[in-house]
Amino acid sequence: MTSLTLNAIVSQMAAIEQFTNNILKILEQDARTTPAQIAVMTGRTEQEVKDQIAALEQKGIIKRYKTVIDWAKAGRERTYAFIDVKVTPSRGVGFDDVAERIYKYPEVQSVYLVSGEYDLRVVVAGTSLKEVSFFVSEKLATIDNVQATITHFVLKRYKEDFEIFEDTSEDRRLSVAP
Amino acid sequence: MKPISHIAKTVPASGIRKFFDIVSQMDDVISLGVGEPDFVTPWRIREACIYSLEKGYTNYTSNYGLLELRKHISTYLNERWGLHYNPENQILVTVGVSEGLDLAMRAILNPGEEVLIPEPSYVSYKPCVLFAGGVPVPLGTTPESGFKVTPEQIAAAVTPRTKALLISYPSNPTGATISREELQAIVDVAREHDLFIISDEIYDRLTYEGHHTAVPELNGAYERTILLNGFSKAYAMTGWRIAYAASTPDVIEAMMKIHQYTMLCAPIMSQMAAIEAIKNCGRECDEMAEEYNRRRRLIVAGLNNIGLDCTIPGGAFYAFPSIKKTGLTSEEFSERLLFEEKVAVVPGNAFGECGEGYIRCSYATGIDQIKIALERMERFVENLGVEGRLKAAGRE
Numbered sequence: 001m002t003s004l005t006l007n008a009i010v011s012q013m014a015a016i017e018q019f020t021n022n023i024l025k026i027l028e029q030d031a032r033t034t035p036a037q038i039a040v041m042t043g044r045t046e047q048e049v050k051d052q053i054a055a056l057e058q059k060g061i062i063k064r065y066k067t068v069i070d071w072a073k074a075g076r077e078r079t080y081a082f083i084d085v086k087v088t089p090s091r092g093v094g095f096d097d098v099a100e101r102i103y104k105y106p107e108v109q110s111v112y113l114v115s116g117e118y119d120l121r122v123v124v125a126g127t128s129l130k131e132v133s134f135f136v137s138e139k140l141a142t143i144d145n146v147q148a149t150i151t152h153f154v155l156k157r158y159k160e161d162f163e164i165f166e167d168t169s170e171d172r173r174l175s176v177a178p
Numbered sequence: 179m180k181p182i183s184h185i186a187k188t189v190p191a192s193g194i195r196k197f198f199d200i201v202s203q204m205d206d207v208i209s210l211g212v213g214e215p216d217f218v219t220p221w222r223i224r225e226a227c228i229y230s231l232e233k234g235y236t237n238y239t240s241n242y243g244l245l246e247l248r249k250h251i252s253t254y255l256n257e258r259w260g261l262h263y264n265p266e267n268q269i270l271v272t273v274g275v276s277e278g279l280d281l282a283m284r285a286i287l288n289p290g291e292e293v294l295i296p297e298p299s300y301v302s303y304k305p306c307v308l309f310a311g312g313v314p315v316p317l318g319t320t321p322e323s324g325f326k327v328t329p330e331q332i333a334a335a336v337t338p339r340t341k342a343l344l345i346s347y348p349s350n351p352t353g354a355t356i357s358r359e360e361l362q363a364i365v366d367v368a369r370e371h372d373l374f375i376i377s378d379e380i381y382d383r384l385t386y387e388g389h390h391t392a393v394p395e396l397n398g399a400y401e402r403t404i405l406l407n408g409f410s411k412a413y414a415m416t417g418w419r420i421a422y423a424a425s426t427p428d429v430i431e432a433m434m435k436i437h438q439y440t441m442l443c444a445p446i447m448s449q450m451a452a453i454e455a456i457k458n459c460g461r462e463c464d465e466m467a468e469e470y471n472r473r474r475r476l477i478v479a480g481l482n483n484i485g486l487d488c489t490i491p492g493g494a495f496y497a498f499p500s501i502k503k504t505g506l507t508s509e510e511f512s513e514r515l516l517f518e519e520k521v522a523v524v525p526g527n528a529f530g531e532c533g534e535g536y537i538r539c540s541y542a543t544g545i546d547q548i549k550i551a552l553e554r555m556e557r558f559v560e561n562l563g564v565e566g567r568l569k570a571a572g573r574e
Binding site for chain 2: 018021022025030037040042043169173176178
């Protein structure tokens with residue numbers, strides 16, 4: 001009896017995992033898909049979908065719903081730079097503290113602690129080369145404990161967040177086929 | 179000039195072809211008429227092929243196919259279904275399941291022998307039997323039986339000339355799947371009448387309801403079954419033309435002889451790609467299947483909502499709704515839908531007479547496209563309804 005119950009629990013957990021995975025995949029493709037539409041696609045009720053999405057939001061698995069914008073097309077060119085930052089941690093000031101000082105700037109898109117020669121990988125977005133340079137020299141480099149920086153300006157984006165930019169692939173299939 | 183062969187002359191071209199010609203002249207058509215995945219072959223498979231070309235793999239292979247590929251296929255069939263096929267003499271790598279089917283027919287049929295074909299069925303089954311000198315015997319199925327052939331139907335159609343039964347689950351065009359028990363009952367009838375079973379299982383990885391059963395797994399099936407499967411649908415590799423047949427050494431030897439003299443071998447670059455697919459791409463395969471499953475639920479719900487009654491397809495990537503309520507024939511419905519709303523579907527009668535009154539809607543198309551197609555179809559059916567009411571009121 002116990003093993004039967006255990007099997008039931010295991011298969012129920014697998015079903016929930018699949019349900020969750022389905023929701024995430026659908027929302028990742030199109031965050032505007034309604035709970036009613038997701039319910040159809042997953043074979044669950046609308047309420048179940050709403051509850052599950054709420055739980056995913058609460059757990060921070062779904063962080064937010066954002067829009068991927070091609071700023072260049074919108075006529076607002078953006079400049080991105082990857083900045084490697086070498087940090088000297090000192091008593092009472094660890095990597096986390098330095099990272100926090102950096103990520104609080106709204107220009108900063110992301111900050112990672114990384115292995116290798118440098119410690120932090122910072123991604124900065126600005127409207128111009130000048131603006132980004134200014135941010136690095138005036139704000140970033142001057143933070144205590146920041147020992148050195150290397151700035152790599154992004155020249156071209158090929159792929160971001162699994163999304164291929166300037167994707168030239170088209171549907172080459174015959175429009176009607178057996 | 180003397181005339182071309184009688185068979186070549188009389189076998190009609192696929193009904194799908196005519197439709198394709200119309201669609202290809204039009205712009206902005208959303209096509210639910212495509213019988214192949216919308217995914218491009220996973221990059222790692224393409225990359226493996228490119229690498230093999232760079233290394234100079236451009237030669238013929240063994241007639242049976244690369245032994246390494248046959249070994250992987252053998253292992254795969256064993257791990258998945260517990261089947262034992264010797265890679266040396268029980269597996270033949272073919273140029274698509276289409277070639278495998280042709281070889282199977284030519285290997286087993288004598289002139290005039292009959293092959294039972296449950297319909298609606300894939301468009302090439304009947305012609306393949308005819309080209310091999312056989313006689314196709316269609317067995318019509320309906321939504322009431324879930325588009326599944328019954329053992330009684332088979333038994334009733336058997337004559338002294340019946341040689342084989344050709345089945346395919348999950349089915350193109352209906353998406354029908356079949357349970358292990360139902361399949362065993364079919365195998366039992368085939369055994370009783372000593373028939374070959376040719377089982378086209380190309381859609382096996384796209385099974386959404388229950389689990390797929392491979393025919394040779396069943397009691398009394400192994401020694402009489404020619405299992406046909408391939409890479410096209412599971413790994414989105416249609417254009418590579420790469421598949422395999424597995425059966426007894428005698429049958430594979432016979433098929434190999436025909437293959438040897440007509441095809442020599444499957445292209446080596448496709449075989450190299452297939453090795454990468456079968457070795458390393460199970461995850462990609464499952465992810466594509468999950469995506470199809472989400473679309474399946476969306477399209478089936480959408481079609482039923484419009485009033486086009488649709489049984490739930492358990493596999494493949496097709497829905498096969500009834501359009502009988504509209505009073506139009508399959509071809510009228512499909513043509514008008516195409517011209518009036520620019521949605522392409524395939525009329526059901528292209529898959530056999532019993533497909534009349536149905537259309538095949540492929541969901542190997544992105545979710546956004548499916549949503550738009552459903553909106554257009556809804557408008558089309560609503561307008562038909564208005565037209566019908568006007569006619570009924572004598573105010574046409």
